[in-house]
Amino acid sequence: FDWPLFWTFLRPQLLALSAAVVLALGAALLNVRIPVLLGQLVNVVAHCARGHITGYLQEVRRPALRLLAVYCLQGLLTFGYIALLARVGEQVAGSMRKALFISLLRQDVAFFDANRTGQLVNRLTADIQEFKSSFKLAISQTRCWEMSGPCAPSPWRTGRQGKGVVGTGGGRGPGGHQPPFPACRLYCAEVDRAGWLNERLGLGIAAFQGLSNLALNGIVLGTIFVGGSLMAGDELSPGDLMSFLVASQTVQRSGQGLARCLSRHPGVVRGLSAGARVFELLTLEPSVALRGGASIPSYSLLGHICFHHVSFSYPTRPAYPVLRDFSLTLPPCKTVAIVGPSGGGKSTVAALLERFYEPTQGTITLDGHDISSLDPSWLRGQVIGFISQEPVLFGTTIMENIRFGKPGASDAEVYAAAQLANADSFIRSFPDGYNTVVGERGTALSGGQKQRIAIARALLKDPAILILDEATSALDAQSEKVVQEALDRAVSGRTVLLIAHRLSTIRGADLIVVLAQGRVAE
Structure with a gap:
C-alpha cells in the first residue's frame, strides 16, 4: 500500500x-x-x-x-x-x-x-x-x-x-x-x-x-x-x-x-x-509519454513520411513479429493505399504512425524528423486525422461530437467541416439540427451518417495527414457513395494513408502497396 x-x-x-x-x-x-x-x-x-x-x-x-x-x-x-x-x-x-x-x-x-x-x-x-x-x-x-x-x-x-x-x-x-x-x-x-x-x-x-x-x-x-x-x-x-x-x-x-x-x-x-x-x-508510467517532445511549425509542415526498415511485434506477443524490415515512403499531398490479407500488418502501420506503439527496430520520420522525438499530443491532436471503420460517437449532441476533434472550434468552423464532410444537409434535416443528441455510440444515426460526422470531426482540425482505415467497408453501396464523395474532398491537399480491401476505395490512390506477412510484397 x-x-x-x-x-x-x-x-x-x-x-x-x-x-x-x-x-x-x-x-x-x-x-x-x-x-x-x-x-x-x-x-x-x-x-x-x-x-x-x-x-x-x-x-x-x-x-x-x-x-x-x-x-x-x-x-x-x-x-x-x-x-x-x-x-x-x-x-x-x-x-x-x-x-x-x-x-x-x-x-x-x-x-x-x-x-x-x-x-x-x-x-x-x-x-x-x-x-x-x-x-x-x-x-x-x-x-x-x-x-x-x-x-x-x-x-x-x-x-x-x-x-x-x-x-x-x-x-x-x-x-x-x-x-x-x-x-x-x-x-x-x-x-x-x-x-x-x-x-x-x-x-x-x-x-x-x-x-x-x-x-x-x-x-x-x-x-x-x-x-x-x-x-x-x-x-x-x-x-x-x-x-x-x-x-x-x-x-x-x-x-x-x-x-x-x-x-x-x-x-x-x-x-x-x-x-x-x-x-x-x-504510479504507472506509459512507455510512450502522452506529452513532451518537439513539434514542427505549421508553415513548414509538408507531411513527408518515411518508414525505414521498421520491424514490430506487439508487447503482448513479442515472439510473433507483425512487420519485418518494412520500408515505405509517403510523398507529401499524395494518397498511398495499403492492401493485403487480414493480419498482414496494415492497421499496425497506422498505429505506429500515430505513435500508439514504438517500433521494435527501425525509424519513422516526418519531414526528416524521427517521430519518436515529436510530441505525441501534437502529432495526434493537430497533425494526423484518423477515420476508422467503426467511428466512436458519444452520447451527446452532433455539435459536441464534431467539436471533439478541436475543442476550441467555433460554430462556424464546425459548420464548415460538416459541409466538407457531406454532413451538413442531413444534420439540418433533424428538428434540433446540430443540437440533436445522437445516443450512446451514435445509435440514433445510420452507419453512413456516423461516418460523415467522424469525417467532419477529423477535418475540423485541418490535419496535414489523414489516415483512412477501412473507412467505407461497413457501408452499403448507397451510403458508401455519399461517404466516398466526402472522402474525395477531404483528401485534397493532404498526405493520405489509405487502408482498404475494396478496389473502389483505392482506385484514386497515387501509390498502391501490397502488404503480406509484414513485408512489402508489391
Whole structure:
C-alpha cells in the first residue's frame, strides 16, 4: 500500500478530517458524561418522590434541562462528524477516481492490450468504493477506543459507591477529500456530480443518526420523569444504581462496537488491497509519454513520411513479429493505399504512425524528423486525422461530437467541416439540427451518417495527414457513395494513408502497396 501517495489525496481534506475526529471524540466524551448526569437527575427525582415535595417540577428542572442539553449537543456532534466523514470520504474517492481516469488515458495502447477492460473498470469503481468504505469505517470505529477507555472504570467506581452505601446501612432502594482532454472533463464532471449526491446522502444519514440518538435518549429522560414518583429503596440510592446500569450499558455498547471493528478487520484488509491496486495504476508510467517532445511549425509542415526498415511485434506477443524490415515512403499531398490479407500488418502501420506503439527496430520520420522525438499530443491532436471503420460517437449532441476533434472550434468552423464532410444537409434535416443528441455510440444515426460526422470531426482540425482505415467497408453501396464523395474532398491537399480491401476505395490512390506477412510484397 502506497501511503505517501494516499497522503496526497488525504492532505486537502485534513482539516475536515481533523474536525470529524474532534467531533467524534466530543460525542464519545459526552457519552461518558451522560450516566453521571442521569444519576444526579434520578437522585433528585427520588428525593422528591420520598419526601412528597410539592415543587417537583422546579426541583428537577435544572438537572433535566442540563441532561437534555447534553443529549442535544451529542446529537449535533454525531451529525457533524458523520457528515464531515461522508464529505471527506467522497472528496478523497472522487480525487482518486479522477486521477486514476487521467492516468489510464495517459497509458499507451500496449497497456490496454495487456489488461482486460473489465479489470480496469473494476478498479475505477469497485476498488475505490471498497477502499472508501474501509477508510470511513476505520475512522468512525476509532470511537470504540475513545469510549471504552474512559467508560471501563465507571462500573467499578459506582460499584464501590454502592458497596459503601450498603456498608453504612443507607436507606435507599434500587432504581433504574484539468483535465487535459474533453473526455477527462466530462468524466470529472460526472464524478463531481455523483460525489455531491453521495454527500447529500451522507447528510441524510448523519441527520437520521443524530435525531435517532436524541430520540432514544429522550425516551430515557421521559421514563425518569414519568416513573420518578415510583422510585424507592433501602440499600442503594436510585442515582447510584442508575449510574451503574447506564455505565454498564455504555461499556457493553463500546465492547460490541470494538468487537464489530475487529470482526470487520478482513474488510479493512480488503480495502487496503483495493487501494493498493488503485495506487499501482496511479504510479504507472506509459512507455510512450502522452506529452513532451518537439513539434514542427505549421508553415513548414509538408507531411513527408518515411518508414525505414521498421520491424514490430506487439508487447503482448513479442515472439510473433507483425512487420519485418518494412520500408515505405509517403510523398507529401499524395494518397498511398495499403492492401493485403487480414493480419498482414496494415492497421499496425497506422498505429505506429500515430505513435500508439514504438517500433521494435527501425525509424519513422516526418519531414526528416524521427517521430519518436515529436510530441505525441501534437502529432495526434493537430497533425494526423484518423477515420476508422467503426467511428466512436458519444452520447451527446452532433455539435459536441464534431467539436471533439478541436475543442476550441467555433460554430462556424464546425459548420464548415460538416459541409466538407457531406454532413451538413442531413444534420439540418433533424428538428434540433446540430443540437440533436445522437445516443450512446451514435445509435440514433445510420452507419453512413456516423461516418460523415467522424469525417467532419477529423477535418475540423485541418490535419496535414489523414489516415483512412477501412473507412467505407461497413457501408452499403448507397451510403458508401455519399461517404466516398466526402472522402474525395477531404483528401485534397493532404498526405493520405489509405487502408482498404475494396478496389473502389483505392482506385484514386497515387501509390498502391501490397502488404503480406509484414513485408512489402508489391
